[in-house]
Amino acid sequence: xxxxxxxxxxxxxxxxxxxxxxxxxxSGGWTDVVWTFAVGLVGAGVALAPAVGADPLRQGLAAAxxxxxxxxxxxxLWARTWKxxxxxxxxxxxxxxWGGWGLQAWIFLMIQAAVVWLLALSIRAAAAxxxxxxxxxxxxxxxxxxxxxxxxxxxxxxxxxxxxxxAGRGRVMDKGLWAWSRHPNYFFQWFGWxxxxxxxxxxxxxxxxxxxxxxxxxxxxxxxxxxxxxLEQQMLRTRPEAYRAYQARxxxxxxxxxxxx
Numbered sequence: 001x002x003x004x005x006x007x008x009x010x011x012x013x014x015x016x017x018x019x020x021x022x023x024x025x026x027s028g029g030w031t032d033v034v035w036t037f038a039v040g041l042v043g044a045g046v047a048l049a050p051a052v053g054a055d056p057l058r059q060g061l062a063a064a065x066x067x068x069x070x071x072x073x074x075x076x077l078w079a080r081t082w083k084x085x086x087x088x089x090x091x092x093x094x095x096x097x098w099g100g101w102g103l104q105a106w107i108f109l110m111i112q113a114a115v116v117w118l119l120a121l122s123i124r125a126a127a128a129x130x131x132x133x134x135x136x137x138x139x140x141x142x143x144x145x146x147x148x149x150x151x152x153x154x155x156x157x158x159x160x161x162x163x164x165x166x167a168g169r170g171r172v173m174d175k176g177l178w179a180w181s182r183h184p185n186y187f188f189q190w191f192g193w194x195x196x197x198x199x200x201x202x203x204x205x206x207x208x209x210x211x212x213x214x215x216x217x218x219x220x221x222x223x224x225x226x227x228x229x230x231l232e233q234q235m236l237r238t239r240p241e242a243y244r245a246y247q248a249r250x251x252x253x254x255x256x257x258x259x260x261x
Contacts, residue, residue: 003046003049003051003124004046004117004120004121004124006045007042007045007046007116007117007120007124008113008114008117010038010041010042010045011038011042011113011114011116011117011120012110012113014034014037014038014041014042014113014116015031015034015035015038015109015110015112015113015116016106016109017034018030018031018033018034018035018038018109018112019031019101019105019106019109021034022101022105023101026101027081028091028094028095029077029080029081029084029091030081031091031109031112032077032081033074033077033078033081035112035115035116036070036073036074036077037070037074038113038116039066039069039070039116039119039120040066040067040069040070040071040074041070042116042117042120043062043063043066043067043070043119043120043123044063044066044067045120046120046121046123046124046127047059047060047062047063047066047123047124047126047127048060048063048127049124051124051127051128051130052130053130054127054128054129054130055129055131055133055134057134058126058127058129058131058134058138058199059127059128061134061138061142062123062126062127062196062199063127065141065142065145065195066123068145068149069145069148069149069192072149072152072153073152073189076153076156094108115217115221118213118214118217119193119213119214119217119218121210121213121214122193122196122197122200122210122211122212122213122214122215123196123214124210125196125200125205125207125208125209125210125211126141126195126196126197126199126200126208126211127199128207129199129200129202129205129208130204130205131202131204131205137198137199138199140195140198141195141196141198141199142195144191144192144194144195144198145192145195147188147191148188148189148191148192148195149188149192151177151184151187151188151191152184152185152188152189152192154176154177155176155177155178155184155185155188156185158173158175158176158177158178159173159178159185162175171239171242172235172239172242172243172245172246174246174250177255178250179250179258180250180251180255180256180257180258181250181251181252181253181254181255181256182228182232182246182247182250182251182252182253183222183227183228183231183252183253184255186222186227186228186253187253187254187255189218189222190215190218190219190222193214193215193218194215196211196214196215197211197212197214197215199211222253223253228252228253232247
């Protein structure tokens, strides 16, 4: 209980820092950067915190995995936010509703802090599993996260290459992973959270069920709240005909062979 209470406090402080950074810079993209590193820091912290019967090797592995995820995604978001002069359209819409980065924006970031806490709960459930042996569960969890990090990184690189030099203006990216899913980066981001229940679920470990919070919640968040819906609305506003044709032939989320005709 103390560990997760401290995690909640840390998440709130880090997202308050994000709020202050955005107020000073005017770029909403920094909230995503700070949020990603907050997940990594808080997740690693709860993984390494003392737990009765927990294997230090498993705890270290969990901390390393979430740290690797945060460094890859956070580094990419940092570079993108630092280099670009374009304002993230999601935050343009939100700040119009809020009237700027005032109290309403801070409350929104506290909701993001709560998401950090929920994800950290799943990591804690995996890291604190009281089992002395490191086995196939941990190996499979490592494989899932490596595939997720590599897949998301490849999707981001393919999109960056498409946009380079303004080549993507008015067009829709439908090559590589983007020919199989309209949002492969979001898919692989979600896929990585399956690693924690793989590591945690065990009949002898009731708290292991908490590890399901991360993949279930991230599925809902990416598919129905802040991920796919907002981006698809933006694409339909800016390039309606091309994107409707893309929607007709390419899977919304799960990578599937493109439809013909």
